Amino acid sequence: MTDHGRLLSDGYLDGIESRSMAELRAMRAECVEAETGLSYLRRLVQGALDIIHNELERRAAGSHAGDLATLVAELPDALGVEQRPAVAGRLPRTLEPTEVDPELAAELGQLVSAGRTARLPEMTDEELRAFADELKAFESKVSERRRRFFKIIDALQGEIARRYQIGEASVESLLEG
Numbered sequence: 001m002t003d004h005g006r007l008l009s010d011g012y013l014d015g016i017e018s019r020s021m022a023e024l025r026a027m028r029a030e031c032v033e034a035e036t037g038l039s040y041l042r043r044l045v046q047g048a049l050d051i052i053h054n055e056l057e058r059r060a061a062g063s064h065a066g067d068l069a070t071l072v073a074e075l076p077d078a079l080g081v082e083q084r085p086a087v088a089g090r091l092p093r094t095l096e097p098t099e100v101d102p103e104l105a106a107e108l109g110q111l112v113s114a115g116r117t118a119r120l121p122e123m124t125d126e127e128l129r130a131f132a133d134e135l136k137a138f139e140s141k142v143s144e145r146r147r148r149f150f151k152i153i154d155a156l157q158g159e160i161a162r163r164y165q166i167g168e169a170s171v172e173s174l175l176e177g
Helices: 021-060 068-073 075-080 102-111 114-118 125-165 171-175
Strands: none
Touching: 021 102, 021 125, 102 125
């Protein structure tokens, strides 16, 4: 289990210049793994937001609040349309994380509990907007943590690249052993 607190601590990158290439690569892999889990959580939140926005748009178009069967029937449309602006990001090495931060997963689980999600069609527009606001706040929290991991990954990658540039490390060393 990756400890996000340890990876995000102020001293995590201390002394990277003196660490071995194997240590740097292991540190980078651990951070990439943690970031992939955060990316996964963020996509789950975005899916929930897409469903809420779809319900609000359906209502704004004059449709009455539907039932759960209608909501489920409309999922392909709600989740298949890109509703967020494209932003610069990083392509994950894998879409499926090997682990997800348990505290954040539990927090998201509470936000989108089955009972609450099943009640979407019954919620008022104000309740839906409040739910969306809670999800946006959670998404911001996850996104901020991802940005912190990106900085650490960049620092580790920068140190690895620096070593190749000055000849301290070589591609041939990767092929040995």
